[in-house]
Amino acid sequence: MSNQREEVGDESPSDLPCLEKLDSPTGSPPTASLSSLMELENCVSNLSLAHEIVVNRDFFFKPGDPLVNSLEGRVTEIVHRAFWDSLQEQLSNDPPNYKHAVILLQEVKNMLLSLLLPGHVRLRSQLDEVLDMELIQQQVAHGALDIHRLAAFITDTMASLCAPVRDPEVKALRDLEDPVELLKGIFRVLGLMKTDMVNFTIQSLRPHLLQQAVQYERTKFQQILDKHPASLDKTTAWLQAAASEEAIGHQAGSPASDRRVLLSATAVLNRAYMRLLHWDPQDQKYPETVLMDRARLDTLSQQLQMLVLEASVLLLTSTQFRSVIFHLQGFVGKLRQSITALLESSHTREADLKRALLGIGDMVLKQMTDAVSTQGGGALPQESQDVLRRQISDLWKQNNAVRTLIGERVQDFLLAMLQGGPAKRSPELHFPLGLVSAELAELGTAFGRIVHFNRTVFGPFYAPILRKLLLPTGEAEAGEDLR
Known part of the structure; x- marks a missing residue:
């Protein structure tokens, strides 16, 4: 070739x-x-x-x-x-x-x-x-x-x-x-x-x-590993971080008597893959085994952040005004198109995102006002307008409560798709994620396809690392299949 x-x-x-x-x-x-x-x-x-x-x-x-x-x-x-x-x-x-x-x-x-x-x-x-x-x-x-x-x-x-x-x-x-x-x-x-x-x-x-691709990629990667044994160092650190996160989550959600239960290797690996969707672009310690898919995963990460922001704007707008105009034919679609257009190319710099969110606040209020007017309603309360504009503007912060909530729900959705496998249907999404369900399902499918192929190819390389992390005595975990 x-x-x-x-x-x-x-x-x-x-x-x-x-x-x-x-x-x-x-x-x-x-x-x-x-x-x-x-x-x-x-x-x-x-x-x-x-x-x-x-x-x-x-x-x-x-x-x-x-x-x-x-x-x-x-x-x-x-x-x-x-x-x-x-x-x-x-x-x-x-x-x-x-x-x-x-x-x-x-x-x-x-x-x-x-x-x-x-x-x-x-x-x-x-x-x-x-x-x-x-x-x-x-x-x-x-x-x-x-x-x-x-x-x-x-x-x-x-x-x-x-x-x-x-x-x-x-x-x-x-x-x-x-x-x-x-x-x-x-x-x-x-x-x-x-x-x-x-x-x-x-x-x-x-x-x-x-x-033939699975065996071919394994063989080629083994050749690289034979020449450079350190070619799995970043992968090991990646899995170690995922195992630590999984352990913390497992302990937080389990009774004290059950906290010594062994972690699932598959759960750790799924968490590791999910971490790739939130990878810091400045972090050069990207796992070697996923490096060939980094551009694809970075693109999915950007799409994911845009969907989280879009859903957050929709949730804030609906909550602030509690208006029936969300059910008007074509209103949400037009609103989403405008939000998407303003968010486009705003993910690279914080200043661009702040500017985009300011524009989105003004645009949402204008479309809401126009829609209410066509329905014979009165003017929107100025105080409510100011609150919504400020709430949308604050979405630029990574720790924003609404953005965090929507992000966690999206994370749960993608993880459920990952655990269900390609043959399972997408889990049901409630408002406001239901409004972006088609895009989220498409993103989840693309993400799942990358993960499935990567796990199939590199499962034999992940297995000994995970055994060492999860089973220090070297015992094999019964029933675990990383592929």
Whole structure:
């Protein structure tokens, strides 16, 4: 799979130079040689790529053009321009010099062959016949090479192989007269077709990858662990913190006579996963076993905080005015849309959240006033308006009582979904969470999918850590299955 990744967006001619691996520099630590670090990096890269393909259903490759303003982009542009300028000069000679053109034709043939399926027997035979490199060399020697005839065959072949989305680009190639622009265009479109083929292969293989992914990820992570035994230190600390929290909660909710009951490893692990939804972005001690899903979990965490704030605003509004307008058709939906729009992008900085909540207070009061007016009601009491505006503004505080209450209810909901598993229905939600139940259920499902896969893959790594934390004597906990 790593080879496929390297091919995406790679439109460089095959005779361009490549960097060779350097030996470990003098004076570098013997335990961290450059070659071993590169090997470890490749292992992590392959593991991350395989995980992304399996977990992210929307994953696909994009043509890997370097950023225009980056050093890589500028170097690539200079090298490519020099190559195509050289080809232009060679073909403009009298007689033309076809040295580089023949190399490109060989590369085009290889790219076309890589796009063929086993059933393309006749097309493979035609490629070997028309793009016979020995014959082409003979034609060059006798001044009889017809690049346009070969290009026409190539574009016809591309048209028969490409996805429908590439039809206009292949058709445009037929209108190019300049041989250099034609070859350049062929390479560009072939690069896109190779990307299409890789993405099609990924979609086709995903069901099979799912079957093999668990063992693959375990094996790759074990290879990393073999090279760096400390690769579970942060994971151990993460589980230790969860076990401590679970012990405190268990003691608080149990009678004194029952406080020596062993903690459940599954309960500790579930609590550990829940902690990831409230992880401090500045805390770099993220568990190694969940690192590949951190971006996904951070996104879910942000969505969760927005839903908590939204539900808190709805609860405060309903409590303050105790109005029947919440039952008016379309009112809550319009109110929620406005709240969501104002909260968007306000999670990154405290100042942004304060500003957003001030705007939300004014917006809620305006919509409430308009709704009451349409129902023939009188003006809202000014004192109640001031109280609601202040209550909404205070939601920026992490320890705000209403925000804390809603957060705990959401936490209980997600934990219930986690404990129930993917086959169980979502637990019932009461006001105001019932108003955001669809979004919470979707978030819980996405969270549960990540947790289930992670627990299945890394269960064998978690088990000995949890045994040591929960059973100091080393005894096995009967009936516990971390997967």
